[in-house]
Amino acid sequence: MNLPATPAEEAVAAELAGPAGSAALGPGYAAALPGARAAVLTRLWRGLACEPLPWVERRERGSGGLRLRLASGARLEGPPPDPYATAPYVTELLLDGRPYRQAARLVAALGLSHGEGFAAELDGSTASLALSRAGQPRGDGAGPSAAWEWEQRVVDGHPYHPNCRSRPGFTVAEQLAYAPEHRPVVTLGLVPVPAGECLVAGDWPAPWREAGRILVPVHPWQAEHVLKQGADPSGIRPGPAAHPLMALRTLAPADGGPHVKTALSARLTSSVRDISVYSVETAAVLSAFAQSLSERLEGRLHITRTLGAVTAHSADLAAVLREPPEAYADSGAGERVLPVAALALTPYARSASWRAGFARLALSVCLRVLDLGVALEAHGQNLLVVLAADGTPLRLVYRDLADIRISPARLARHGLPVPDLSGRLITDDETVLRRKLFGSLVAGALGSTAGSAAALGADLSAAASGLAPTADTRALLTGPLPTKALTLMRLSPGTPGDQWADLDNPLTGG
Incomplete structure (x- = not known):
């Protein structure tokens, strides 16, 4: 079904056809728009279904899906939500029975406070995502060899953020010239x-x-x-x-x-x-x-x-x-280093036994670091894995220390020196520490590698027996899983810092 284009979708198409654009990408962009709309709508539905949005008064689950009762008196209906799904399974949401297939138009119709700006971001995210997909080569082939090539294969951006490709201030020409998925120098x-x-x-x-x-x-x-x-x-x-x-x-x-x-x-x-x-x-x-x-x-x-x-x-x-992370891979032995965000593009992610082994490695290492006193922000961009020539996950590489959290009390408990630091990096708050790691690693990196709640639950179950029986491990395996409330945060521009949602733990169903 052909839908009328939104302002951002029209603007990208016009710029591609103009003198500063790339007319050859026009047909690919048009073909990519339906999939991009579904991908952004799926990410938005995750936020609407799972986050503590103040204007959602009640959530009613039924065999046919989920119904949200809104403070305005409206009702919003969609399919059963899977907060760990990465495939675009939402193509339509119903607002008071009227179908919406474009995230920006749905948010505009909801009439939310700060919704106008968020709708514009969603519109830009959808159009940029279609542009990102338009120029991709066909087929995976043997896969990239250089580490930077793997990074550029992550075309869709953040696996769960509705603004996965929002780039306000970038023209189409600038996206083609600077964005990694377009492979520029x-x-x-x-x-x-x-x-x-x-x-x-x-x-x-x-x-x-x-x-x-x-x-x-x-x-x-x-x-x-x-x-x-x-x-x-x-x-x-x-x-x-x-x-x-x-x-x-x-x-x-x-x-x-x-x-x-x-x-x-x-x-x-x-x-x-x-x-x-x-x-x-x-x-x-x-x-x-x-x-x-x-x-x-x-x-x-x-x-x-x-x-x-x-x-x-x-x-x-x-x-x-x-x-560079590749400093920790022995290329002579056939080792490669991949960002975790790229794992979903490999055959390994389709193997339950491989994912279980990777989850066991990632969880055991990151939980050990947390027990020592450091919560890593181990999402799919910061966390990388070194693979043997046969694909076996060997060890982890972590980059970008700008947003970790350090617990002086935990360090002292292990007899480790406390660094001469102050400010936002330092906290002994266990909720803050666990949110930082669990939200990035489990609800983020492992969830997106698994691609669904069922697959993530299987991965966690297979990895659980190899984890140290600490309080952090028990919290991870038995409690809800925290994740950043990305939609709430974009609709709350006056609230500083991160806001959080609790997702059902696929191991426990709650």
């Missing part, structure tokens, strides 16, 4: 800043220093739209050519070397991707602490080192240099 810029005006952590490389100045790598989108230097090329030096990774603003230089995390002052999914001064201030201490912690894991977990960080005392002009 991006030329970074280097902004010279007097050294006395910079805060530097770790070792900043000599090639990016000159005569009392620090050369700060910047993303070209940031230079054009935020630093306002695009019209004056003399103010910015050409930097290395690089491959954008899943995070879009983090890139792997084409000639090798450290990954470069740049500031990108745009809201992607939920967050503005700048780099806080706090992150640079804590970078060296945090990296050294993480290295000492990983030594307790007997080679089962490696944490990529932060090699250097710099900020011009501005979240808009800062960068972090990070050790």
